Amino acid sequence: MNRVDRLICQVLPHAFLMALVSGGRLLELQLVRRDRPSRVESVFLGRLERVMPDLDAAFVDIGIGRSGFLRAEDRAGIDDWPPPGAPLLVQVRHDGEGDKGPRLSMDIAVTGRYVVYHPLGAGVGFSRRLEGEAERDRLRRHVEDLFEGGVVMRTAAAGASAELLKADAAPVLERWEQIRRLAFSTQPPADLSARIPGDRDPINRALRDHGASLEEIILDDRTMARSLQDKMDRLGEKLRVRWHNGPMPAFDIDDVSGQIDTALAPRIVLESGVEVLFEPGETLIAVDVDSGSAGGRQGRAPRRAVEVNLEAAPAIAQQLRLRNLAGAVVVDFVTMRSSYDRDKVQAALAEALAEDPVPTQIYGFTRLGHFELTRARRGATLAAQLEALQKADD
Incomplete structure (x- = not known):
């Protein structure tokens, strides 16, 4: 699993931007508009x-x-x-x-770093990426007495000690108790999350979702950086918080701006010259892999075709996540005659898609040689979000 190295945050007049970067690669860009904040999970x-x-x-x-x-x-x-x-x-x-x-x-979910608590559910479930019966049994023993209701163990829970799991459960249970108390004392309709301090704070959500692998958070707002550092000190967290006060924008770090521009372009070119074209449509997303300057459309040999496709597979998974594309996806890989080669490419793409927190469903190669998958919808595409932000600035 790729390690998430840092979260780079840039404060704009109308929005707060958070770039999730792993090993220099931009995985996600989260945009929180001040005039239209997301209500997901509220x-x-x-x-x-x-x-x-x-x-x-x-x-x-x-x-x-x-x-x-x-x-x-x-x-x-x-x-x-x-x-x-x-x-x-x-x-x-x-x-x-x-x-x-x-x-x-109505199935309320309260998310922690290691668990997702469903107070109205039952039993212990597991992330599809949390494998191994022995580890699942160990986690089940540690959490089944902590929660009344249902709980799903997140991928980050792998290897977590009993002490860490118990510490994670405390704020999750407290948040549910706050929700429950408000529900009994409030007249509908009412936004209960708005009455819980920090419930919609984007940094809090990022720490919850990625805190197990984050090494550093960089903010270009001095007050926010100091406040977050104080919080980390109180919690005893080793996560570094850095205030970016250089002459260049924070998104120049790891060339985040350049990677955003790439994600807005229909075509990306990989290091070897392999080209991948993304064509989002109304009913499906077409992705075309071309050997480009790395070789002809059919490649110089069957081995070259599979090499091109293996290079393209992780890039396709990264761009689907970064661009936040959803729905049916059809990938036209460079033609491979061998079923062994097709299985190898499918396994590589499946492994790369496993990094995506948004559910995907793989259907594999069709008789015509196209590869099919679906990706669940989680809000607007990156292009649509940035376009709306530009209109707000204008």
Whole structure:
């Protein structure tokens, strides 16, 4: 697994940008707009507006001007829909887009560094990347007495001691208790997360999601850097916090700006000259691998074809994550005649996609030689986010 080295943060007038960098490679760019912050994972006490029996779904008023959408499979602990006007404790799974409201769930998830706690669930589950029955059994023994309900062990939990797991459980349980108390004392509709200090802080979320592998956080805001360093000192964390006050922007570190420009271009060129073209469409994303200056379209030999594809595979996985592309993806690799070579390329792409926190589903090569996969949707694409930010600045 690639190690996440640092988080580079740049404060702009209308947004806060966080670049997740591993070994000099930009993995993610997270953009938090001040005028339109993401509500993903935020918990609301909503009010049921109307049920749609044909869709087995309902609209819920959460007090943001647009009704949230709740499907039956996103509920927990309810066999039938309650009457209109009933209060519902819900969590935002996806932000709304355009005229559509946010996608909601009643299966509340409280995320820690090593666990995702589902108070209304049951049992112990595991990240698909957390392998080994012995390790799973060890983790299960350590956490099953810490939580009432369900819990999913995150990949970062691999190797974590009982003491670390217990320390991680404490703030997770406290956050759920805060949510629960607010739900009993608040009239719907209400944003409960807004009433919990630090619940939407992007740095807190980054520490929770990547803190197990982060070595350094760089901020170009002196006050934020000092505050974060004080927090690390109080918690006894060894994570370095550095204030960037040089003459050049923080995103010049590791050439983050240049890597963003590359991710906005349709074509990327790898070190050997191999070219990969990304063509997002309305129904699917087409990815074309071309040997470019590294050789002809068919390559000089079958061995060259598989070498080109093996070089392209991790780059494709990185760009899908960085560009935040979602939906059906069809990859046109350089043609390989050998099933052994195709299996080797598929394994390489699967290994690279395993680094992506957004779920992907691999379907493999078709009869026509194309490779198919899907990637779940998690908000707008990188290009759309940056375009919206540019309009806000204008």
